[in-house]
Amino acid sequence: MSICIDDIFGTSPSSLAGGAWLGELRSAGIKDRLTTEALNLIEESRFARNLPQTQTGTAEPPQYYSLETAGVSHELLAEIAKAYAALCQNSIRGAVTYDQRQRFRECLDAFLEHGIPNDRRIVSRLQSLLEMSSEDEPENPAPINVDSLDSMVEFLARARIQRYPDISLSPDGLVFLEWYDSPEQTLSLLFLPDGSARLLWTRRIKEAIPRRDRVSATMGIAPLVSFLKHNNALPPGS
């Protein structure tokens, strides 16, 4: 696994001063163990992240340099990540902790092992949502509820849906997936922390008098997938 600079900085608010960050690296005994090249990469990354997106010319995270190529070991990368998380904790009330971020990473790593359709695109979207949430609400300690994320992973692994969904987060950090065709043809799922999901499914019924049916329910993931399959509610190609 390659740990990139964006893994370290990507889920934290970008308002920390570079001087404070280098000071933290020094006091944690890390700075002296970094090569000049690695230090330059870290400095460039901080600088880039503080620029407005228009100046970096892209909505994507601006830096993906691998610190490994600059000779930084995995052990040292973990120390850097911990030091950065500690600095965020001290500087920004309620910033995401190292453990929370690790659990998020582990959950995404596990997700990638299932070979789920669109998995990398989904992970990329979740990472960008986490970043948006962290920057919008730096006081929110858990922008993504990892138990909800686990439920989403279980659902996608069972349902094997080929079509990519729209993805957002509820204000409480619950994962929300939606396959939208029109207001009359929509499948929405909100993944709850207790291992269940809230289903909202609308469909157009073409009868003599056309109507729109709306189904809503809360159920466990396995029965939910069975229900959706039984009722032909999964998006085409599943």
Add this chain to the structure above:
Amino acid sequence: LPTLLPDSDSAARHCPKKHLSDDGQRIMATAFHLRQQRGEKELSVLWVEYFGRPTRGENIDYLRNELSRTLNVRSGDLLGIVGVEDARHRVSSELGKGIEFRRSPRGSTAHSRIVGMDCDAQYEIAAILAEQANLETYPAS
């Protein structure tokens, strides 16, 4: 000024980019979800007609100014407009629930709240409000 927004009027909800579809064009229902962890029971909106400008565009410009004073508005965020009468009628007829749009000046004098969402149909209400909001959207900045 009335306590309740008139049925003929509309409310604007600030929808940050994280509550939009991937292409940034469609408001998703999460933009109308309550923050249950914080015990939120009502949703903040702005009364569109509060400033009494002659055109929709001018009223929206005033709302943008109000938003930028009170919230962290980012490029790509949307304003979703919900008609009071349409929203109340749909929630009542499709879900058998009652919601109200109530003035609640706080920070902005146009600030209002959607009351009645804190019930067992809150996700369904949010879906209806998002559907209505997608009929009329504007950039939030």
